[in-house]
Amino acid sequence: MISNQESLNLSPFMAIYDIVVPKENMLRKINELVDFTFILEELKTKYCLDNGRNAVPPIRMFKYLLLKSIFDLSDVDVVERSKYDMSFKYFLDMAPEDSVIDPSSLTKFRKLRLPDEGLLDMLIGKTVEIALEKEIIKSKSIIVDATHTRARYNQKSPKEFLQEKAKNVRKAVYQMDESMKEKFPSKPTSDEVEVELNYCRQVISVVEEEPQLAFLPAVKEKLNVLKEVVDDYTEQLSYSNDPDARVGHKTADSSFFGYKTHIAMSDERIITAAIVTTGEKSDGKYLQDLIDKSKETGMEIDTVIGDTAYSEKNNIRYTKENDIALVSKLHPVNQGTRTKEDEFEFNKDAGMYVCMAGHMAVKKGRHGRKDSGKNQRETYYFDVEKCKVCPLKEGCYKEGAKYKTYSTTIKSTEHKEQEAFQNTEEFKEKAKSRYKIEAKNSELKHKHGYDTASSAGLFSMEIQGATAIFVVNLKRILKLLSEKE
Template sequence: MLQPAKQMTVSFHAELYKLIPEDHQLRKIHEAIDFTFIHELVRSSYCEYYGRPANEPELLFRLLFLQVLHNLSDDRIIEEAQVNLAYKWFLGLNPEDKLPDPSQLSRFRNHRLGAGAVDEVLKSVVRQSIEKGLVKSKSIIIDSTHTLAASQNQKPLEVLRDAAKRLFRVVVKKHSRLEKKLPRLPELKKDQNDAEKIMLHYLAELGETVETLLPDHEGAISEKIKIAKIIVEDERLLANKGIMSAIDPDARFGWKSSTKSFFGYKEHIAMTEEEIITAVEVTGGSSDDGKQLKELLNQTLSAGIEVQEVIGDTAYSSKDNLAEMKSKKIQPVVPLNPVVHHGGLRQEGFEYNKDADFVICPAGQHSIRKAVQGSKQNGKSRSLVFYFDTDKCKTCLFREGCFKPGAKSKTYSIRIMAEHFKEQIEFENSDTFKERIRRRPIIEHKNAELKRYHGMTKAKYRGLFCMRMQAILTAFVVNAKRIVTLIEKMQPAS
């Protein structure tokens, strides 16, 4: 049952709060940010008239805020808040009041905010910055950063075995009478050639059996069955290029450069020149940065930001992105790279990675070298040709229709069609472009802040849903800090 927000009651011990300095960071944040929006935001996820009284949403949200601000775990933030005067004051509690159980933070984060409200959390703080007159620019800067998964990547056999064991255990734990009806884990010999296929078949059989025996399954069983289905249906799994964790099936293998890789997620970010984050989109580590521009732009516009200019790197200079910005009368300040646009693609499933400067095929293999074909003088379209390792193509699971038996090479070409970019090329050569593109690096400082001080280097939880929650809450905290800084800059010097 949801109750109205409570006020701090008068307490003899509240006199202790006078010890908190007036210039304390939490006093400034409390003064600058309105947290009451959260009450209406999560109201629909509570029963208003029945059940036990719930801890008020603002208290729990402020706890999440402190948790991200100081990069603490659920248990640790409760421990710290119980004895920290500044925390207690910020939470609106008396010094002698007790804190909620740490489990309530997880419940609030996943079932209250997670019930469709988390997107509005970021919009609310962006709108507050607009109302305070802090956002004057009409430009946004976009970029992506990466976060390591909370679990390690595994080989296909390990993924399959772990997923099967986890599903088997949870079913037996909740329904011990069904243990004998479940198919037994196959015994595999060391270095058995078809071990992965046998385990894949077993996982599929186990999942189907559980669904037959428990048609009304829910909770942990439903979660494990869902993961099993995702793994079984992943065509790239056996090629060691798809799902790489039975614990975190949403995490993906991505590239930071041609030699550096990571396993985890990408956070695609848009922010104003005042360094207010306006949009966050979270994807697996293998996703294409350029494809996120439209969503970032739409999120920014829906938050109330007027956009007349987008500043970004070459990943966002595709033909489709330029057309999207042109349709909204937005000036793209993005250096052109012809290999990014999709106009010359001949086969589906091939993607260009701008950080590593190679093409990735549907099986997950990347090209080993590239060359330019065509003449600059004849006026015809030239092509960038990417070459693949034919030894790998010969044994690839996806070779049918892609690699011809006996072929000496496997290439993939992308046409360079400069005529589609004539207007942008002219702008790129202007002094205005050269001046405005210098603003792009400031988003690198924002990415560093998210990682260095607020825990975005590594995921705290598993799964895309939880990673998105972590990213948006972190963006809210960083925006709140920035709003305080901007307000102080606006105040006349004493």
């Protein structure tokens, strides 16, 4: 049951906050900026309203998730810090003497209480609403890009993953006390995951019996990770098989296993829309959705700025129909016609096509002469050995074939208007703003843990994206408001 959210806190110690949490404290400013009761409205259907034991207020649970994102902390560490950090307790609307939650409650809250869909749009919409009310957003242009997030659960066997985490603990311990080598159990030789799990439990037990080591930050951090991994495996969660993560390609020679977040951002660096997908998805396919979602927040848009991934024919047509200037350079593959557009997607970073199975072409070649009077073709060659064993080969690869290729016809004349626009000073000037979104992506990754997924599955990735973007938008709004004062 949801407890009374508006009950007054009558603790005699509340005045402590006025002493230890100054007015310029970021968490105090966020509390003053945002009316978090909108969260309660969204979560009412997830709680029983008239019977049962009082639940921890959902607004407080949501704020715990925000603290995790703001300070890039684990469930265990954010709860631990909430015991003694008065700015945390103030932000959580707790009395100084109140006890904190059990860390496991956060996991349950994410899985059982948060909306099944729409959380990302709701939180972005709320921050854009605040920015528009404060007259922070004045531009009518958005910058678009996609950033990748690696899956927490790498493409390793369960045994390899457990071995890696146990090794990290042993290494951290040895740096403090090499004599501990004699106390650890012998490494298992069996390939059974259960045997490796038992070994990891023994490693945890040995370290915890040495409190002078277990409480050292360098050791404690690695130990907490190992404990979480063991707990997850015990609950039948396989780290080697994130069901939704996919292989994506950053360049022709580098790839990642995880997810993509497609982002639209105003010129004032407020994120106006985001879509979380699996890693193999093409950036350009989501331009129209990003524009539509940005408009739904109240944004007016007359210009969209992006890299070559967004200059597909459909995007050029869509922006023209909606009187939007598309500041995106043409790529030769976007200037012609091709078949099977839904089966082969172009990866602009690598300059290669990727098939439905996520395999990238290994080389390409151009055929035909420019002055021949016929259209040139660009042909992409795939690794036929992968095609032979691909589960999607039916209708794509012919048994016994020595090659698997995919070709595009280059017709630059079809994009004359866009080509003319990209040669103008207006285009070149507006294109200079694109760096802003790359800086925003860097902020998400390096300050808010968005470089690695915190859990498995697309839904968990959407929750992580929602809270991280909500936080960076609030921080940006606070900064712009302080500049206006």
